[in-house]
Amino acid sequence: MKRNGTAPQKERLVTLDRKEQLRTKRGYWILRRGQDIIFSALALALLLPVMAIVALVVFLDDPHGSPIFSQVRCGRDGKLFKMYKFRSMYVDAEERLQELLQHNEMDGPAFKIKDDPRITRVGRFIRATSLDELPQLWNILKGDMSIVGPRPALPREVEMYDDLQKQRMYVTPGLTCYWQIQPKRNEISFDDWMALDLKYIQERSFLVDWKIIFKTVGAVLNREGE
Numbered sequence: 036m037k038r039n040g041t042a043p044q045k046e047r048l049v050t051l052d053r054k055e056q057l058r059t060k061r062g063y064w065i066l067r068r069g070q071d072i073i074f075s076a077l078a079l080a081l082l083l084p085v086m087a088i089v090a091l092v093v094f095l096d097d098p099h100g101s102p103i104f105s106q107v108r109c110g111r112d113g114k115l116f117k118m119y120k121f122r123s124m125y126v127d128a129e130e131r132l133q134e135l136l137q138h139n140e141m142d143g144p145a146f147k148i149k150d151d152p153r154i155t156r157v158g159r160f161i162r163a164t165s166l167d168e169l170p171q172l173w174n175i176l177k178g179d180m181s182i183v184g185p186r187p188a189l190p191r192e193v194e195m196y197d198d199l200q201k202q203r204m205y206v207t208p209g210l211t212c213y214w215q216i217q218p219k220r221n222e223i224s225f226d227d228w229m230a231l232d233l234k235y236i237q238e239r240s241f242l243v244d245w246k247i248i249f250k251t252v253g254a255v256l257n258r259e260g261e
Contacts, residue, residue, distance in 0.1 A: 048199045048230050049237070056205060056236065063240065070241075071182055075175040082169060086121075089166050093121050096157040100126035103170055108187035111207045116179040118187055119170035123158030124151075143225025144195035145188075165255045171210050183244040184209025185232040203232040206239070211251040218254075 057064075093102035104122035107115050125131075131153055132146070141147045154162070161167040174180040180187065187208035193201070213231040214220055223231075235243070 048226065049233055050199065051202050051205065051233065051236060053202075053205050060239065067181065067241070067244070068178070071175050071178075074182060075172045079172050079176065082172070085166075086169050089121050089161060089169070092157055093123075093155075093161070097122075097125060097155050107190060108208070109190055109193045109204060110179055110187060111204060113193065113204055115190065116174070116187075118174055118179070121161055121167040121170060123155060123162050123167045124153040125155060128153040141221070141225060143228075144192040145225055145228075147221050149221070168210060175210065178207075181207045181209045183211055183235075183239075183247050185212050185235065186214065199233075200229045203229060203236070206236055211247060213247065216247060216250040216254045 090102040100122060102122055104120050104124075105117045106120070108118040110116050135148065135151070135153075136146065138148050139146050140149060158167070171180060175182060184207050185203045188196075188204075193204070213235050214223065214228050217223055217231070220228075235247075
């Protein structure tokens with residue numbers, strides 16, 4: 036497993052005081068929720084034609100399933116919710132996962148391989164351009180997610196977290212965060228990924244959020260996450 040030399044190392048995982056985090060960030064939480072509602076609603080309205088085209092192309096490429104894929108994820112404090120994405124894999128992707136686990140290129144509980152055979156032709160494009168994430172604007176509008184926050188994990192992954200890693204679930208998961216804007220983010224170790232999430236929880240503010248949002252736009256345009 037390759038490691039990004041600039042990412043935080045395992046020893047930088049910290050213990051957070053959850054009550055203190057909530058107390059000192061209460062006003063920020065309230066205002067950020069209002070911001071999430073306004074911007075997700077506007078984005079959904081403006082991007083509806085784009086989303087309709089993406090849904091049609093996904094269906095034409097593989098008409099064996101819905102163009103929208105939903106998956107149970109863990110939200111704040113472990114609350115389960117359905118996260119929505121444009122389907123980028125064949126309909127039997129979950130069934131084929133077991134045969135691919137031995138090829139996992141990530142350490143820890145997360146699963147990623149570079150040339151995943153379960154991904155469709157259109158799926159590769161919408162993943163590279165992050166178009167597959169657009170339905171999560173609905174999750175943000177509902178309050179399951181925020182624009183910025185740790186990426187929502189699968190329940191099977193959370194079951195393998197240690198106590199330090201579980202701290203990333205103190206906050207609402209997001210569409211993007213520090214990990215999402217790292218060059219070659221899939222080469223970052225799992226511990227470094229968790230450290231980035233805890234770093235965000237400690238530092239979060241409107242200024243930090245907007246810095247991440249602007250850097251996310253640049254990362255998507257440059258396809259830095261590939």
